[in-house]
Amino acid sequence: MRWPTSLTAIMAHDAHMAAAGVTTVLDAVSAGEFSAKRMRREIFAATLEALAQALATVTANPARALGLFDRGELVHGKRADLLRVRMVDDVPVVVAVWRQGRKVM
Structure with a gap:
């Protein structure tokens, strides 16, 4: 089944x-x-x-809704913007940022 x-x-x-x-x-x-x-x-x-x-x-849905077809997914040919988040006392805290595939924070 x-x-x-x-x-x-x-x-x-x-x-x-x-x-x-x-x-x-x-x-x-x-x-x-x-x-x-x-x-x-x-x-x-x-x-x-x-x-x-x-x-x-x-990610992808809001990007498409705004006409930003170059982002919203981690796939070849797109911007590769990414946030790394850690929960601290039940609050999401950004601990790293990648913009266009390069770590900026």
């Missing part, structure tokens, strides 16, 4: 699993739906996908 990718598919999958008596991740593993290795891989992949979507929300 493939892991669902859309919210609608996830909800349908969860309803199907609940109807079959599978209500937790551990139930799914014990029922043989997923091996522990596959489950870790699927969770990691879903986390990366969610992170990519979250980053696009604050």
